[in-house]
Structures are given as C-alpha cells and as structure tokens.
Amino acid sequence: MTNETGVAELRVALTVNELDEAISFYRDGLGLAVRLAWDNPDGRGVILEAGRATLELIDEAQAQLIDLIEAGQRVSGPTRLALKVADVQATSERLIDTGAFAVNDLVDTPWGDRNRRLRAPDGMQLTLFEDPHAETG
Helix, strand or coil: CCCCCCCCCCCCCCCCCCHHHHHHHHHHHCCCCEEEEEEECCEEEEEECCCCCCCCCCCHHHHHHHHHHHHCCCCCCCCCEEEECCCHHHHHHHHHHCCCEECCCCEECCCCCEEEEEECCCCCEEEEEECCCCCCC
16 A cells, blocks of 8 residues: 555665664564565675654654653654554563563653563664554454
8 A cells, every 4th residue: 555655665774783682683583474585695784574664754853852861862863763653561571571672661651651661683773652542353
C-alpha cells in the first residue's frame, strides 16, 4: 500500500561496525524477522521486518525534553529509534541480556506512555515504549 506521494515503505539504514552483533541484537533481542540477507564480496547486510513505520520529526527543545525524561540528560544524537512494544520491562530485560546498556530506569511519561531508554551495542539510542492504557487483544 502506498500513500499519495508513492512512499510504500520507510526503511532506516544503520551502518554498524559489528554486523553480526547488531544482527543478533535486533533479530534475537527485539525479535525482528529477517526479510532479506546478503553476503557478497561488495559487502554484507540484512533487512529486518519492524512492523509499521512512522517518521517523527522534533525540534531540539523537544529532543532535550524527551532525553531529560527518559535518560536524565541530553544523550541522543540526531537519530533515536523509538519502538512500541507490548511489555517494556520484559523487552528491555531481553535486550540487556543481548548486549544493550540501560541508560535509565523505566519511566512513566507526562504524555501517558511507559518508556525505557537503552543504548544498543552499536551505540544507537533506543526508546522502548508502551501505552499502559491501551486495550490488549
């Protein structure tokens, strides 16, 4: 399905120093399914399925506020992955077991989500979030 502009998919491409470690973290830790993988003389890579994609654009003041709430200080660069999960606590524990570093404890945000900030082994800042008031089904 495409929108009016013809965009059918948003793909975030991360360049990492330790590809096998990153694949293990995102595939095994987050449970992202492999759509495509390649290993040839020109390079290696993998495309992982990550559900529905959105693009969140924020100004520096909003980035500062989010970092203060989730991490206690400004720690993100211009890119941070925010991943909606069913259970922030269980997912963060699984990711820590697969190499993530806890940046802060679980927090309930002023906008009603439950969040946990982690740093992936590749250095990427991750926000895990859940809506504790959402209906499950």
